[in-house]
Amino acid sequence: MKNIAVILAGCGYLDGAEIRESVLTLLALDTARVNYKIFALDKDQHHVVNHLKGEEATSSPRNILEESARIARGDVAALTQLDAENFDALVIPGGFGVAKNMCSFAFEGSAATVDELVLNKIKAFNAANKPIGAICISPALIALTIGDIAPILTIGNNAEIASEVEKLGAKHVNCATSECVVDDKNKIVTTPAYMDDNAKLTDVFAGITKLVQNVVTLA
Numbered sequence: 001m002k003n004i005a006v007i008l009a010g011c012g013y014l015d016g017a018e019i020r021e022s023v024l025t026l027l028a029l030d031t032a033r034v035n036y037k038i039f040a041l042d043k044d045q046h047h048v049v050n051h052l053k054g055e056e057a058t059s060s061p062r063n064i065l066e067e068s069a070r071i072a073r074g075d076v077a078a079l080t081q082l083d084a085e086n087f088d089a090l091v092i093p094g095g096f097g098v099a100k101n102m103c104s105f106a107f108e109g110s111a112a113t114v115d116e117l118v119l120n121k122i123k124a125f126n127a128a129n130k131p132i133g134a135i136c137i138s139p140a141l142i143a144l145t146i147g148d149i150a151p152i153l154t155i156g157n158n159a160e161i162a163s164e165v166e167k168l169g170a171k172h173v174n175c176a177t178s179e180c181v182v183d184d185k186n187k188i189v190t191t192p193a194y195m196d197d198n199a200k201l202t203d204v205f206a207g208i209t210k211l212v213q214n215v216v217t218l219a
Helices: 019-031 064-072 096-102 105-111 116-127 138-149 159-166 201-218
Strands: 003-008 035-040 076-078 089-092 132-135 181-183 188-191
Touching (some): 003 116, 089 116, 105 159, 132 138, 132 201, 138 159, 138 188
Parallel strands (some): 132 188
């Protein structure tokens, strides 16, 4: 049975991992009958957002690992423990936490920096020729990390974000929420999910399911 690593960026689409995307990813992996293990950075997230008001909150800082544990039901490990040699593939759900906590794409676009630990883990999977699935805004993180290999990917149909991704060397392909884009050469699979704020949950699940199926096939 194949083993898949999943990296979460917290809990909550405005400042962490997109909860629906995360749960649907785990459901798709379980349906595919593969083992998975969840990992997260053990550091404070960039900021805390009140999801009712959509405004930055003045509450105490929140730890990404502790927040990710909300989705993982406590079964999550620090990203330092992730060893690509022990897994067949990597999947990264989206959410603004990816673009705020794992890199600075939300603030700096193509000029963003990537957390060094995150960068090293992604590069390790790619160097080992192991597939990587990236959901929602996570393809931007892939472009920031391994854009030099010219991966083919999608963030949906947002021309402005697609342009920033292509500045990093990636080739962007427009894609519907219910579909995914497969780069067979580089073993990169991407799907837009909630890059469309008005996306239907069924379409998000369809796209994520196809992504997981392709990642498992490539593994």
